[in-house]
Amino acid sequence: MKRAASFVRMIGVSKLALLGAALTTSGVLAELLLVFGELFVFESHPYIGIVSYVLLPGMIVLGLVMIPIGMALRLRAARAGFSFAALDRVAEKRGVHVGHAGQVILTLSLVNLVIFGVIGYRGFHYTESVEFCGQVCHEVMHPEYTAYARSPHSQISCVECHIGPGAGWFVKSKLSGARQLVAVVADTYSRPIETPVHNLRPAREVCEICHRPEIFHGNLIKVLEQYEPDEDNTRTYTVLNMRVGGGDDADRVAHGIHWHVSNEHEVRYYATDRKREDIVWIEQTSADGTRRVWTDPDRPVPPPDPADLRVMDCVDCHNRPTHVYLTPDEALDAALAHGRIDADIPWIRKLAFELLTIPYASAESAAAGLAELPAVYRERYPNHWTTHEASVRDAVPPLQDIHRSNVFPAMNVQWNTYSSLIGHATEHTRACFRCHDGRLRDETGAPITLDCRSCHYILANREVAPTILDRLETD
Ligand code: HEC
Ligand code: HEC
Ligand code: HEC
Ligand code: HEC
Ligand code: HEC
Structure with missing residues (x-):
């Protein structure tokens, strides 16, 4: 008791220090309550984390810092100069036993150390959480x-x-x-958040924890089910045999699409823009010392500074492995294929596309705009309306859902803001054709391959009933 009284009186020599002590004490108490609550009483919640791992620790530290500052200021005011002897004199005047106060300070510091250990540990896990x-x-x-x-x-x-x-x-x-x-x-x-992410960890270190490109040898069949913007929403199939390939397999050299990330060589490139769309220089260096360079004869550039080069990795193609934003075409085709929107509604593919791609100012106005589908349909196709009224109305929620999960007006994320780099050139990205467009040539003048069959065999191209599907026995 005597010790505590000494401590309080010692802190009490300065109002600032006293305020600091109050901040720290209430911070610690609130922190303990929250941690206890999170462990035993309520579900953890992202915002509680901000309070318990950012705000409260900040408050506790602020309080702790205020204590010595307050005391130092106080001593200066007493023209005592900062020394323990001076502190002793000021304290003695107030009847503080410095030794006792010191013991309390030591004990509290130890307690604080433990608390910070716990906060630090839990805070670390919290900041790593999804x-x-x-x-x-x-x-x-x-x-x-x-x-x-x-x-x-x-x-x-x-x-x-x-x-x-x-x-x-x-x-x-x-x-x-x-x-x-x-x-x-x-x-x-920035809204939207800029992409590509320039300080992303080299993807090969990350992706190869789970995927090994040397194991991807062989091809991959892709079946694209698409709907035409005509009265019948005609369904077509495109079947591609993607030559994914791989490299470093014991008895085969790097080949196919994954040739770019073989362990036998490194592909580096130089782009003039942050988007990495305008590629003007590419180099392949192999383990055996051979080197090939591709440049644009119409736009020769001096050999770029190695610091400006990018080593090609998974993300140069798989830039959307997990943040998968669909295009309006992909999203609608999927909704029709899965039956979320009834493909028997005449013209629905065309009209839905039209409404979806209006640039709405907010998520709310998009939802309201898409809710107009029945009214617009009725006006445009009065004959079909009478026979399809119910299914047109049913199409509204899936349309709103498509918009909500791909377009985010508050962040300026519109359709195609984040385009996939896998595929042919579109108005949003030139994707594979950033390099495979015939512009860039090697020392012999040969362009980077443009041959359809080096990337994929086309087994069907927008066919209504391709026989290959029977042979593949897909459903
Ligand atoms: C499978 C790996 C992976 C996971 C898991 C992942 N990301 Fe990403 N993230 C990426 C890649 C790859 C990019 C795109 C890099 C590029 O285009 O340069 C990216 C880009 C981003 C961007 C930039 C904007 C954009 O869409 O390009 C943000 C922000 C982001 N991620 C946040 C997150 C958050 C938040 C989570 C967890 C909810 C998460 N990421 C989980 C791989 C991942
Ligand atoms: C922690 C393990 C792990 C990491 C790290 C990881 N992946 Fe995957 N990835 C998986 C699993 C598991 C699947 C299969 C998921 C399934 O089929 O449900 C998968 C699937 C894929 C697919 C096929 C996607 C599809 O639509 O079928 C691609 C492409 C892919 N990953 C690329 C990447 C890239 C690029 C990275 C690095 C940015 C990466 N992965 C990081 C585990 C991982
Ligand atoms: C040159 C572009 C490119 C690069 C670089 C690339 N990929 Fe791929 N990858 C593709 C394409 C194209 C496909 C075929 C699938 C498709 O068309 O969607 C594919 C397919 C895959 C698949 C699915 C294979 C299957 O059989 O389902 C995985 C997993 C994958 N890649 C992972 C990776 C990883 C990991 C890396 C980096 C080490 C990488 N890729 C580098 C273009 C690339
Ligand atoms: C940064 C430039 C660049 C990008 C982007 C790129 N490639 Fe390539 N690709 C090359 C170069 C260089 C070669 C080697 C020259 C050649 O084979 O014609 C090559 C070769 C290939 C080959 C032949 C490999 C072999 O078997 O010898 C295929 C297939 C291929 N690329 C597919 C793709 C696909 C698919 C994409 C997009 C998903 C893509 N590339 C994106 C630069 C690029
Ligand atoms: C550099 C590699 C490359 C070359 C060269 C290339 N393609 Fe492709 N192609 C792709 C990729 C990657 C995709 C996307 C596959 C996917 O959906 O994952 C694709 C998709 C397609 C599709 C389906 C498109 C869709 O969504 O409807 C068709 C059709 C196609 N290619 C035809 C061709 C034809 C014809 C040629 C030659 C004139 C050609 N491609 C040349 C890489 C290539």
């Missing part, structure tokens, strides 16, 4: 989180791809995380 990365900054990460949640990688936490193992990336990520938190609080983050 809920923190994906849900706390709800508006900011809403697009990425939504797209992630429906992808094949939704069981993998954000940090497994974005940070990966190792101390270096850990430190980098916490620094950049702190910067991002500031940007969110100060409302200075």
Whole structure:
């Protein structure tokens, strides 16, 4: 008791120190309550994490810092100079037993150390969690989180791809995380978030924890089910045999689409823009010392600085392994194929596309706009309306859902903001054709392959009933 009284009186020499002590004490108490509550009483929630791992620890530390500052100021005011002897004199005047107060300070510091250990440990796990990365900054990460949640990688936490193992990336990520938190609080983050992500950890270190490109030898059959924008919404099939290939297989050299990421060689390129769309220089260096370079004869560039080169990795093609945003065509085709929208409604493919791709200003106005489908349909196709009224009305919720999960006006994420780099050139990205467009040539003048059959065999191209499907026995 005497010790505690000494401590309080000692702190009491300064109002600032007293306020600091009050802040710290209430911070610690609130923290203990929250941690206890999270463990035993209520479900953890992303915002509680922000309070218990960012705000309260900040308050506790602030309080702790205020104590010595307050005492130092007090001593200065007493013109005592900062020394323990001076502190002793000031304290003695107030009847403080410095030794006792010191013991209390030591004990409390030990308690604080334990508390910070626990907060630090839990805070670390919290900042690594999907809920923190994906849900706390709800508006900011809403697009990425939504797209992630429906992808094949939704069981993998954000940090497994974005940070990966190792101390270096850990430190980098916490620094950049702190910067991002500031940007969110100060409302200075970019909308949409810029892509490609320039400080992404080299994908091969991340993806190859689970995937090994040397194992992908052989082809991959893709069946695309699509609907035409005509009265019957005519269904067609495109069947591609993708030559995925691979490399480093014991008895085969790198070949096919995964040739670019073989362990036998490295492909590096130089792009003039941050989007990496304008590629003007490519180099392949092999383990055996051979080297090939492709350049654009119409736009010769001096050999680029190695620091500006990008080593081609998985993400140069698989830029959407988990943040999978569909195009309006893909989303509608899937909804019709799965029967969420009735493909028997005449003209529905065409009209739905029209309504979906209106640039709505907000998610709410999009939902309202799409709810107009029955009214628009009725006006345009009065004859079909009478026979299909119910299914047209049923098409509204799936349409709203398609829009909600691919377009995020609050973040300026529109259709095709985040296009996939796998495929042919579109107005949004030239994808594979950033390099495979005949522009870039090697020393002999030969262009990078443009041959359809080096990338895929086309087994059917927009056919209504391709025989290959019977042979594949798909359903
Ligand atoms: C399977 C690996 C993987 C997982 C898991 C993952 N991401 Fe990504 N993320 C990527 C790749 C790859 C990119 C695109 C990089 C590029 O285009 O340069 C990306 C891009 C982003 C971007 C930039 C905007 C964009 O869409 O290009 C944000 C923001 C982001 N991720 C947040 C998250 C959050 C939040 C989570 C967890 C909810 C998460 N990521 C989980 C691989 C992943
Ligand atoms: C922690 C393990 C893990 C990591 C890391 C990982 N993946 Fe995957 N990936 C999987 C699993 C498991 C599947 C199969 C999911 C399924 O079929 O349900 C998969 C599926 C895929 C597919 C096929 C997708 C499809 O639509 O069928 C691609 C492409 C892919 N991953 C690329 C990547 C890329 C690129 C990265 C690095 C950015 C990556 N993966 C990181 C485990 C992982
Ligand atoms: C040059 C572009 C390119 C690069 C680089 C690339 N891929 Fe692929 N990958 C493809 C294409 C194209 C397919 C065929 C699937 C498709 O068309 O959607 C594919 C298919 C796959 C599949 C699915 C295979 C299957 O049989 O289901 C996985 C998994 C995959 N890639 C992982 C990776 C990983 C991991 C890396 C990096 C080590 C990588 N890819 C590098 C273009 C690429
Ligand atoms: C950064 C430039 C670049 C991009 C992007 C790129 N490629 Fe390539 N690709 C090359 C170069 C260079 C070669 C080697 C020259 C050649 O074979 O004609 C090559 C070769 C190939 C080959 C032949 C490999 C073999 O068996 O010898 C295939 C198949 C291929 N690419 C498919 C793709 C596909 C599919 C995509 C998009 C998903 C793609 N590439 C994107 C640069 C690129
Ligand atoms: C550099 C590699 C490459 C070359 C060269 C190439 N393609 Fe493709 N093609 C792709 C990729 C990648 C896709 C997308 C596959 C997917 O959906 O995952 C694709 C998709 C397609 C599709 C389906 C498109 C759709 O969505 O309806 C058709 C049809 C097609 N290609 C025809 C051709 C023809 C014809 C040629 C030659 C004139 C050709 N391609 C040359 C890589 C290539």
